[in-house]
Amino acid sequence: MTVNIITIDGPSGSGKGTLAAKLAAHYQYHLLDSGALYRLLGLSLLNQGLQEKLDSELTKCAEIAANLDIKFITTESGVQVFLDGQDVTQTIRTERVGEFASKVAAIPALRTALLARQHAFAQAPGLVADGRDMATFIFPNAQAKIYLTASAQSRAARRVKQLQGMGLDAKINDILANIEARDKRDMERTIAPLKPAEDAYIIDSSALSIDEVFSLMTAYIDKQLAN
Ligand code: DC
Secondary structure, eight states, X not given: OOOEEEEEEOOTXXXXXXXXXXXXXXXXXXXXXXXXXXXHHHHHHHHTTOTTOTTTTHHHHHHHHHTXXXXXXXXXXXXXXXXXXXEOXXXXXXXXXXXXXXXXXXOHHHHHHTHHHHHTTOOTTEEEEEESSIIIIIOTTOSEEEEEEOOHHHHHHHHHHHHHHTXXXXXXXXXXXXXXXXXXXHHHOSSXXXXXXXXXXXXXXXXXXXXXXXXXXHHHHHHHHHO
16 A cells, blocks of 8 residues: 655744644644654753763764654644653753754764654555655655745744743744754754755745645645645
């Protein structure tokens, strides 16, 4: 049986997560939030006091990456994420973990250690894979490849709203600086940098609502899946 794969790549805050979840529900496909894997790895390394030892303890860090004890549970209100049996759904979304995840994600041996786990998500009837290198590297044969972007300003404004909704303090200038630094790191790293695949459908969501982006995506995906 064919496993249909839809990839959604793009920078932080472009709305990928929300749209990937909506698409997975719409098509009744599995969902891979690959950013969550990097965040979980980052959190695990932070918990084990390895934040300053990514280079000196690389073998140990790669082993931790390959053996992460994680679980994703889909509930009515979204996906709950567990690390070593603990609910870390909110913790992995903090700026501190996001920042560190971006550093972890720039290390080739750690990316390689997460490869098999990502490929294992490709199960019938299909998968919506959300990340940075889903189309360019992890699933290059995907049937539908979407690159979702938005201006750094509009992404920062969305992020502030999201953090405030979680009851967390957020200043727009700090968030914007973080977004710009993370974009730069994600786009300029030597391994699997953030960029659209040559055959990707590019959507700029700066001035679009979630529903508008969703309609553009489903129209494109339906066409691709019919081919
Ligand atoms: O999408 P996110 O903000 O949750 O991702 C967290 C970090 O993980 C991000 O800075 C880049 C990295 N990442 C990656 O390098 N490759 C992916 N496929 C997904 C995320």
